[in-house]
Amino acid sequence: MKKIFLAVSLLAASQAWAATETYNIDGTHSFANFSIRHVVSKTSGTFNDVAGVITLDPANxxxxxVRATINVSSVNTGFGKRDEHIKADKYLDVAKYTQIQFESTKITASNQTQGIMQGNLTMHGVTKLVDIPIRVLGYGADPWGGQRAGFEGHITLKASDYGFGWATGANAPVGDDIEVTLLIEGVKAK
Structure with missing residues (x-):
């Protein structure tokens, strides 16, 4: 009886392990887009150097x-002078804070394609626990013989929570709310 139980346990464990897939974030097809109030409107941009690893069972x-990093100096607002301005120490301070890091702590799924991803987000030297609503966009073959997965997430962060002081006072030219959209494409590890 013990041998049967052990065999069933090992089979169940191997099936669970076999269902887990690892995806390396494709930096050329992944973006952390943002928008923030600027004077009376909004400005937007992207961090286009995103890296990391996603491990999951598509059925669960x-x-x-998720472990991911963003190269802060990869910020791109479409205007070079503005990019240099926001990389300076008054804003992003990329000389001192080179990366934004995220490591998930748990995911609470509402179904196979949606859920809330909780994790530690470190930005500007400050780590905060955040909840990111996520959606799996799909899985499929790519033109190069590999397999890919697509993910999307949305969150609004408070700049002041991360030690950014630009949004102080009623007449501050830049707002405190940073709306972030994550568009992530992963390449399945072989």
Whole structure:
């Protein structure tokens, strides 16, 4: 009886392990887009150097884990002078804070394609626990013989929570709310 139980346990464990897939974030097809109030309107941009690893069982999103980094100096607002201005120490201070880091702690899925990803976000030297609503956009073959997965997430962050002081006072030219859209494409590890 013990041998049967052990065999069933090992089979179940191997099936669970076999269902787990690892995806390396494709930096050329992944973006952290943002928008923020500027005077009376909004300005937007993207961080286009995103890297990391996503591990999950496509049939059980609750098992997913994510580790990701963003190269802060990859910020691109479409205007070079503005990019240099916001890289300076008054804003992003890329000389001192080179990366934004995220590591998931748990995912609570509402189904196989949607859920809330909780994790530690470190930006500007400050780490905060955040909840990011996420959606799996799909899985499929790519033109190069590989397999890919697409993900999307949305969150609004408070700049002041991360030690950014630009949004002080009623007449501050830049707002405190940073709306972030994550568009992530992963390449399945072989």
């Amino acid at each position: 999103l609750n098992t997913a884990t």
